[in-house]
Amino acid sequence: MITSLIRRSIQALFVILAMTLIVFIGVSVIGNPVDILINPDANAAERTRVIAHYGLDQPLWRQYAIFLQGLLHGDFGDSFVYGRPALGLILERMPATLELAFSALVIALVVGLPLGLYAGLYPDRLSSRVIMSGSILGFSLPTFWVGLMFILVFAVELGWLPSNGRGDTAELFGVRWSFLTGDGMRHLLLPALNLALFKTSLVLRLTRAGVQEVLPQDYIKFARAKGLRESRVISVHVLKNLMIPVVTIIGLEFGSLIAFSVVTESIFAWPGMGKLIIDSINLLDRPVIVAYLMMMVLLFVALNFLIDICYTLLDPRVRMDGRA
Incomplete structure (x- = not known):
């Protein structure tokens, strides 16, 4: 177990290092932030001064070396637009995005698991077919369109719920929620x-x-043949064995909820990281873009690592080194 953890940690470090190179080069070849930051009427001396101030006159390899050096100290550089550390801006907006993503994940689990369990246990019922038809709509409807319809119906027409912002917040562990x-x-x-x-x-x-997939298995038939209650068969034997793929989806989808909440945050003016990254892309604020992307890389690497550990907890037959 310890050997597997060490091996996975080394693999994660190589993945992070490779992604730093890909992210930095990909962001650096997109546009020229000087054209946005400097007044078009500025003279050549002013342009030269600003370019030197942000280190944009250095060769790309040297910029990358400086970036790696700062990364080891948790320094992604200062934002071109806000003049503040890029990592500080990301961390300042992170609680709002985490709160939104975690709330969405809880809703997905609270609604999706019971309905999926019911549809799987009673596939021939009309209600199960209605549930599965509704799930197709959930896949098909664009997020931006659904968000606009939510605002139109519940905020504009009915006036039940607000359409933007976070509203009043309270402090817990030094963070506003x-x-x-x-x-x-x-x-x-x-x-x-x-x-x-x-x-x-x-x-x-x-x-x-x-x-x-689980219901036709022999151990389910054997459990029922022993006279176990149906509720125990479902809760102990069925749910436990289908949780491995569900845990995988939960872990990866939580990361995607955070990384791709950009559309929802933009529609509802939710002051999270997604809205910040959209503004930064429009203004070519490279330090903030790189800091955001690297935070997402670290998040997905950490989630994959935790998922591997959860496998061994849910099913002792699964070993992190791949041996049964």
């Missing part, structure tokens, strides 16, 4: 539902497929 206040929960509900729609359909269909 919306879910701790009633007004914050009202602001959180629509964007969380919008972000959770696709994930709910995914969890639902995956759970249904897992149930239908």
